[in-house]
Amino acid sequence: MANSSTFKRVRLGALLVGSLALVVGACASEDPSGGGDAGPVKVGVVTSQSGLLSAYGEQFTQGFKAGIDYATDGTGEVDGRKLDIEYADDGTDPAKATAAVTSMVGKGTQIITGPVSSGVAVQVAPLAEQNQFLYISGSAATDAITGINDYTFRSGRQTYQDVVTSARIVGDLNGKKVVVFAQDYEFGQANVAAVKAVLGEEQGADVVPVLAPVDATDLTPFARQVIDEKPDLVFAAWAGETTNAMWQSLSQQGVFDDTVVVTGLADRASFDSFGPAAQRIDFVSHYFAEASDNEPNKALVSYLEGENVKADIFHNDGFVAAQLVVRAVREGGDDVNGMIEALEGWEFTGPKGQQRIREEDHAMLQPMFTASLTGEVGALTPELGETLAAEDIAPPVASE
Incomplete structure (x- = not known):
């Protein structure tokens, strides 16, 4: 992890929200996996299953499932560890999203992704910093997500x-x-x-x-x-x-x-x-299926065709989020700091082409x-x- 002058990692300590700290502390001691490498990895997908942007949230979720299938070779596992994925509806509502994220963190979830609403995305980001979980914002395009804190990344483009x-x-x-x-x-x-x-x-x-x-x-x-x-x-x-x-x-x-x-x-x-x-x-x-002919895009299109769905604008963002999740778990294990280091500066091929996560502020550099x-x-x-x-x-x- 580079010690960038643009933003610094904030430790949990006294900054943790009091009530949430109690929930997280209590649940952590009850984690059946005991934090061991053999246990499943909890991943949360919080996106719009209802509300104004529900169609976009559906695409993100479909793309995420396709991406997990691609990045894990169809196993749903990373180095033998199952990805235990929980899906929740934010209703395109920041308050509902916050409640869903709080619940997931209380159950020991260390990776959360999914928001397609910019208003939701900017409300979830501070929770990632306060509670030290890896947050991969989804299709939300607001520029404010880039560089907001050390724990926040994005899978889509920005305005x-x-x-x-x-x-x-x-x-x-x-x-x-x-x-x-x-x-x-x-x-x-x-x-x-x-x-x-x-x-x-x-x-x-x-x-x-x-x-x-x-x-x-x-x-x-x-x-x-x-x-x-x-x-x-x-x-x-x-x-x-x-x-x-x-x-x-x-x-x-x-x-x-x-x-x-x-x-x-x-x-x-x-x-x-x-x-x-x-x-x-x-x-x-920022994406349509006909714009690219690489292997990840073929995999995305093929997976969706199997679900009788035609690849659309926000399927890419879900797919890329899944690629980031698998990379973070494979390289970082259970250590969120290790996950962050694994993503910073990472270059990879997504459905739309060559992409790179800029180390300094986690901007997702990508073709348009x-x-x-x-x-x-x-x-x-x-x-x-x-x-x-x-x-x-x-x-x-x-x-x-």
Whole structure:
């Protein structure tokens, strides 16, 4: 483990939450494995089985199971030790996630992964530091996860990488207006901050946020605000069950007739929601199955086909999380510090290509893609544009 100046490991000691310390202490003495190498390894997957992002949580879980199958050669074991995996629903709710994590830690779980909600992910990270368990955030894209503490890693991309990729699409924006159309919570706010930093401060654009409440269902007034700003570019950052309604509102207000629209390529279920505008949008993508042809991606696609599922946007993040879990257990055993050291600086091949965990702040350096949708509504297919190398879109090193 490198002693980085950017963040330091915090020991349990007096920092441990009092009530949780009692639970953990009591349960630790009752651990039937006795902490020995022969016992199973407890792993927790806390993700959205219900709530706004439940479809994404389902993909993460499916991808995680595929990744465990791949990384353990179908055994579910690491060096003869069974991975005892517990799944829990966070309901896309930070309080519910905290309760699930607390319960798992009380039962001796040393590795927890899964959140797909940025709001959930940033609430779980401090618990990892306080209670010294390995935390691998899932598909949550907020930049705040990178460098938040020594115990926290991520399996997905972060918002900065989305925005830098979009900059490659749109070209010179100096003096032009960019509207960020997003939901008013952690994910949307993180996108606004990243667009301001990359397209605003670095490229000279005038960045204006238009934020809708995360539970809003009538999005027409917000789409109207986008039009009224007369932007040169709209950067749409949206997630969850209202995605279709958002695109319909933009289309009805004529946004596609007046400006360039860039957005992340979401799950396949959303493709038809773009309607006739599907082929007029420039897409940033962190994963779609057609973008890669390596062995991990083939394994992911094949495993999911066996479950009658087509590989989708967040399956990759679950698969990569599983790769990190197996690496941590194989190299670190029961020692969380050893697990951390095993992951820091690790280079590996995930479904999307070569990836590296940056030692200084645990950023997940990874390739990104540009894409377009081809075909007709009802049969739209993503087509790869450009693949951007991991190092070319690396975020700045995070600091506390």
